[in-house]
Amino acid sequence: MSATPPTLRIVDANATPEQIAAIVAVFSAMGGGEAAPTKKPTPAWSSNHARLRPQHPHGPGGWRASGLPR
Template identity: 60%
Template sequence: MSGASEASTPPVFRIVNPDATPEEVAALVAVLSALGGGEAPAPRRRPAWGSPHRQVRRTLPHGPGGWRTSTLPH
């Protein structure tokens, strides 16, 4: 099963020089493996003021003193 998946994926890099020694190939692989990998960066937190729920109008308070409390944060 793994042979079929390896055959269908293209190689990551290809060595063009036919005179490359195994040491040169090993050095190339070591440099490329040191460059990449690692874990993905953490997703950025969205600021509260840009949150989509703030774009929807909330129900305004009603009753005595409702006009005062309409401007208070909830």
């Protein structure tokens, strides 16, 4: 076994239920060691940039260039 001291030690064996409830509330508020849930990536078909209109070429030859692939 390891020789590290315990992280929690009971000092008063005659603790009242209110004191035990306070300790439980503090430890539950601290949270666990688990990582926060990760956000799912947004699929490309539902991203906001797909809603924007593309900028069409302008100037001489713009009408012809608007039909060409980018």
